[in-house]
Amino acid sequence: MPIYQDIRNPSLVTRGSLDVKHLNNANFPDSSTFYKNLGLTKNLAFTILQHIKDKKGYDDVVKICNLIVEKYQKINETPETDKAESGFVYLGFQHGDYKIGFAEDLNRRRDDITLLGSEPIKWLHEIETDDMRGVERYWHNRFKSKRLRGEWYKLNSSDVKAFKRWKRIF
Template sequence: MTKIPQKILVEFENNFFEYDEEQIIRFSKNNGNIFAVVNDMCKEVYGLYILDENDPTFICHIFYITKVNQNLKGFGLQISPTQERRNQFVSIFSAYIAKNFQDGSKRQVETVFNTFQNMQILTFEQNGYDIIPELPNKKASIAIKYNGKGIVHIPRITNEIITNNKFEKEFSTVQIPKIDEHFVYLMLNRRNGYFKIGKSKNSRTLKIREKTLQSEEPDMIIVGLWIVKENYEKILHMEFKDKRLRGEWFNLDETDLDFLHNKMKKFACI
């Protein structure tokens, strides 16, 4: 493992902070996800909030809150779009969370990192920043003025489950559901790495790569499709309730996708 230079660690520690239980309980009154952790409805929550939308520096806090032996634990990191080592700080923060409150594996560190990066992408884009996953060259700035407030470099770690064809395949046709059956599908938004678990009664032959919401989201693609009788959409929603973002959208990691792949294998309609 590469040793982090002391100078960077000092800078990181200047932006790292811990919440006490009183602060967490106060936050839970205005945040349903934190409320769920406080009241034992889920084990952890990741989040991001903006300190002042009118502040040109656009300072934000990303945070992680959980419960250990009935004691609330919360940690945060102050970041901003123009922060020089923001991505590196988020990486260190993610490793701290994964190693102290999860299994500490490389996979888990990557999952936590991508979670925080996806939150930044959504928040910064909604507030007028342009996001790029790669810098055009080594000398490029992470906050070059463009059409909006600036260009922000936010890389993510590629999800190997999707690139190794466990789900994504060259489908051209699928079986047609019977009258008492329907489709359950897994859709990936390649822009932010989030997954939608939905259902459809549409009995027409589906072309997986073409059946996307391209008019609204060009980076949407169906990566899993099954034919079922039971209401498996709701079953899967309950299975991944701790990973729910909103509605039918979930922040699934590699372990979740392995589980889903094995659970739904018997319903494959390819």
């Protein structure tokens, strides 16, 4: 029986759909199991393909992983992904955790994040830059050992001070 038989479009498998599957089937692992042990989306797909390459009965999983790999290869082949964009990299605080992200419009981004949580996000600092994706990637890599999920981190005061030292990066 395919693992994802109840998901209509396998290319739309998300962390949320994995969580729903887990809630409906206690034998199915929680989404955090996949991400913590196997990596983020593209790496996760490669890892799964490596793990099941010689096993039978996983045709549905192979199909899903191949769709994900193709999607990320197309994204990486697009020259615009390498183009630097001006904007801001921000540090926010909500529910006891810190969020590091980027935005062209800080006010709109703050409103978007606040809508997702039960309390408003508190803006702690922003760095103006001409390469917001690259600068955000730097901070994500620097704090990768403190990552909780996605762009959310468990930082300490010295981490926050290090981020706040930067005002502009051009």
